[in-house]
Amino acid sequence: MILNVVFMFAILRLANTGDPNILNDFVASNNTIDANYFTFTEMRQLVGGEYPTTFRALKVSMNEFPTLNGQSISYAILEFPPNSVNPVHIHPRASEIMFLVTGSLQVGFVDTSDKLYTQSLQVGDIFVFPTGLVHFQYNNDTKEPALAISAFGSANAGTQPIPTSVFNTSIFEGILDASFHATRATIRKIEEGLKE
Numbered sequence: 302m303i304l305n306v307v308f309m310f311a312i313l314r315l316a317n318t319g320d321p322n323i324l325n326d327f328v329a330s331n332n333t334i335d336a337n338y339f340t341f342t343e344m345r346q347l348v349g350g351e352y353p354t355t356f357r358a359l360k361v362s363m364n365e366f367p368t369l370n371g372q373s374i375s376y377a378i379l380e381f382p383p384n385s386v387n388p389v390h391i392h393p394r395a396s397e398i399m400f401l402v403t404g405s406l407q408v409g410f411v412d413t414s415d416k417l418y419t420q421s422l423q424v425g426d427i428f429v430f431p432t433g434l435v436h437f438q439y440n441n442d443t444k445e446p447a448l449a450i451s452a453f454g455s456a457n458a459g460t461q462p463i464p465t466s467v468f469n470t471s472i473f474e475g476i477l478d479a480s481f482h483a484t485r486a487t488i489r490k491i492e493e494g495l496k497e
Contacts, residue, residue, distance in 0.1 A: 321371075325371075327372070328371040343365065356386060357380045358460075361377065373456060374452065374455075375452070375453045375455060375457065375458055376452055377453070379450070380446070381438070381446055382440070384441065384442070386437065387437060389462070390437070390461060390462045390463055391435055391463070392433070392459055393461060394455045394458050395454045395459075396432045396453070397430040397436075397458070398430075399428050399429075401423065401428075402448045402449060405445075407422075408430075408438045410434045410436035
């Protein structure tokens with residue numbers, strides 16, 4: 302009987318994912334609470350600004366906008382110059398829903414059975430990337446940029462880029478060699494390429 306109760310509480314704990322609920326209307330991180338506290342102005346740089354020459358993500362998480370603490374939401378504007386990629390990465394604490402505003406994108410994710418789901422998105426399309434799964438976005442158009450808006454179900458979704466997490470973190474060389482069935486020279490070439 303006790304084992305059943307423990308098992309039931311374990312299942313309930315697993316079912317309660319996402320940011321913790323707050324007991325107030327909002328979490329005040331400073332003493333001055335007025336309309337400015339709820340306003341984020343850093344995206345103004347997008348209006349009439351120059352398009353970047355490499356992929357750029359402008360994030361609005363609780364790190365950039367503390368007002369989001371406890372609100373279970375965050376946001377990102379993704380700018381893709383022609384022929385650019387948002388490298389394979391994961392968001393360990395949230396799913397992502399992406400809306401394509403301009404251009405076109407190739408997107409995809411890999412589930413835990415190693416099945417790849419890919420899609421060619423056109424303006425107005427929405428795509429969901431499930432929590433914690435490896436995914437990517439790629440603008441393969443050589444002339445036109447793309448712009449997407451992503452929302453996350455956490456105030457701090459986190460982003461872990463797979464290439465730099467694997468190759469730029471001093472993981473013992475033999476482990477990478479064995480994991481990728483590659484020679485030391487190949488692994489070093491990848492590591493050097495990521496430093497450029």
